[in-house]
Every structure is written in structure tokens, then in C-alpha cells.
Amino acid sequence: xxxxxxxxxxxxxxxxxxxxxxxxxxxxxxxxxxxxxxxxxxxxxxxxxxxxxxxxxxxxxxxxxxxxxxxxxxxxxxxx
Numbered sequence: 001x002x003x004x005x006x007x008x009x010x011x012x013x014x015x016x017x018x019x020x021x022x023x024x025x026x027x028x029x030x031x032x033x034x035x036x037x038x039x040x041x042x043x044x045x046x047x048x049x050x051x052x053x054x055x056x057x058x059x060x061x062x063x064x065x066x067x068x069x070x071x072x073x074x075x076x077x078x079x080x
């Protein structure tokens with residue numbers, strides 16, 4: 001019987017502790033909420049103008065026309 005009374009006391013102490021913790025954090029959250037009710041939100045910033053994307057330039061080397069080779073008549077080479 002003594003053990004059950006001590007267990008019941010520990011259970012009551014635990015329940016009271018939980019109730020106190022819930023009350024303390026509940027009051028803190030309520031106070032934070034109360035403060036934010038009176039604050040004004042900052043005005044919305046004006047919409048930013050969208051910049052047009054700059055054109056992309058590709059550097060391409062043009063094909064060069066092959067110059068026409070004009071050959072003279074072949075010369076005869078004599079080996080001595």
C-alpha cells in the first residue's frame with residue numbers, strides 16, 4: 001500500500017509538471033502572437049522590370065573561297 005501511494009504521488013507530480021510546462025509555453029506563444037497582431041507588415045516592394053535578354057552572338061569564321069591556282073607551263077629540268 002505504501003508503494004502504491006508513492007507511485008500515485010509520482011504520477012500526480014508528473015502530471016502537474018506537464019501542465020506547468022504546457023502553460024508556460026502556451027503563454028509565451030500567446031504573448032508572441034499578441035505582439036504580432038499590432039505590427040504592420042512592410043509594404044510590398046514594387047515589381048521589378050524584367051530586362052530583355054541580351055542577344056547572343058556567335059563568332060563564325062566565314063569560309064574563304066579557294067583562290068584559283070594558275071599554273072604556268074611546266075619547265076623542263078635537265079640533270080647533268
